[in-house]
Amino acid sequence: MLSIKDYFKIQLRRPTLEGPELAKEEKRVALLAKMDALDSRLESLEILNSNGKIEDFRVLAEAFLFDALNLGHHLEKSSDLPKRDKWWEDFSWASPELQEIFKKNTKAFEYLNSKKLEEEEYDSWETAISDLGTDLRNQIQTISRKELNTAISEYQRRWKVQGTAFFSFVLIFFLGVFIYYTKYPSFRDTNLQVFFLSQKGGSPTEELSTKEIIKSQNKGEWIEYTLSVPQGIKELSGARIDFGDFIKSKYQIKSLQVLDKDGKVLGGKEFVIPEGGFLPEREDYGALNDIKLVGKLEPGKFIQIETIGMDPYLTAFFPTVKNPSSVKVILRFIESHKKFKD
Numbered sequence: 180m181l182s183i184k185d186y187f188k189i190q191l192r193r194p195t196l197e198g199p200e201l202a203k204e205e206k207r208v209a210l211l212a213k214m215d216a217l218d219s220r221l222e223s224l225e226i227l228n229s230n231g232k233i234e235d236f237r238v239l240a241e242a243f244l245f246d247a248l249n250l251g252h253h254l255e256k257s258s259d260l261p262k263r264d265k266w267w268e269d270f271s272w273a274s275p276e277l278q279e280i281f282k283k284n285t286k287a288f289e290y291l292n293s294k295k296l297e298e299e300e301y302d303s304w305e306t307a308i309s310d311l312g313t314d315l316r317n318q319i320q321t322i323s324r325k326e327l328n329t330a331i332s333e334y335q336r337r338w339k340v341q342g343t344a345f346f347s348f349v350l351i352f353f354l355g356v357f358i359y360y361t362k363y364p365s366f367r368d369t370n371l372q373v374f375f376l377s378q379k380g381g382s383p384t385e386e387l388s389t390k391e392i393i394k395s396q397n398k399g400e401w402i403e404y405t406l407s408v409p410q411g412i413k414e415l416s417g418a419r420i421d422f423g424d425f426i427k428s429k430y431q432i433k434s435l436q437v438l439d440k441d442g443k444v445l446g447g448k449e450f451v452i453p454e455g456g457f458l459p460e461r462e463d464y465g466a467l468n469d470i471k472l473v474g475k476l477e478p479g480k481f482i483q484i485e486t487i488g489m490d491p492y493l494t495a496f497f498p499t500v501k502n503p504s505s506v507k508v509i510l511r512f513i514e515s516h517k518k519f520k521d
Contacts, residue, residue, distance in 0.1 A: 244291065284311035287310070369423025375389075379465070421492040428512055428514060
């Protein structure tokens with residue numbers, strides 16, 4: 180028998196058997212083939228019974244039971260079982276182990292004594308035959324591993340265990356990678372969109388907004404995004420900053436500057452944590468959605484937010500400026516499970 184250590188020894192070449200070992204291997208292979216044939220017949224019996232083919236079921240059931248005893252006879256005597264009258268009542272030729280199995284499942288054979296059965300009795304007969312098949316397969320497998328064990332059967336079990344272990348390792352590896360990238364996705368390109376507000380309480384509209392692509396290649400770096408203010412906006416009192424649709428990303432915002440056509444700073448807002456911490460209900464902030472504050476809320480530091488939904492945005496207000504031409508948003512971004520390098 181193989182030890183646990185033996186199961187993981189690499190053996191590429193199939194063993195060659197001679198003499199008694201070859202005879203044992205041939206007997207083992209023949210017994211397992213006969214057991215597979217019995218299993219196939221058992222499946223056919225289940226189909227026949229479920230379809231009400233009771234006459235065909237009876238014929239096949241008798242053949243199954245004879246083959247079950249014949250399998251045991253080949254195991255013990257290496258020859259076919261003589262088909263005498265009432266062949267299903269004589270187990271004297273069998274080993275004590277096989278006799279115990281046949282006597283335990285004697286109900287499967289007793290139905291052969293009845294010429295006619297009620298419909299519900301066929302269900303009981305099928306169950307009894309199935310139980311016999313299960314017990315017989317377990318016994319054959321035990322004998323195959325012990326009395327009929329050969330170098331080839333060990334070789335086959337070793338490859339089966341090693342193949343299962345390798346497949347399990349590969350499966351766990353790729354499953355782990357999948358779970359990791361599902362839980363910690365890598366940042367991908369998304370859109371930074373700014374909605375321009377002429378007054379507090381104004382409703383943001385697509386017509387009064389501008390987009391800029393946030394490129395994933397710039398992760399962790401402070402980037403300046405310049406967005407044009409749509410024509411027709413004469414005054415600007417606030418902006419809603421949308422951070423795209425990438426969940427589990429982290430942003431740190433430095434400022435939003437409002438510029439005139441010559442690039443001169445007219446006003447805007449710095450996103451600095453004030454004394455007492457960041458309070459969303461402050462007058463210079465409006466609606467927040469699908470974001471949460473992260474990091475240490477230390478006064479003087481720039482705020483950090485993490486996106487937690489598909490529509491994350493932050494609204495900020497500042498003193499009204501006239502004739503804006505563009506805005507410059509300075510921020511950096513990274514995956515939510517990582518930290519910015521100061």
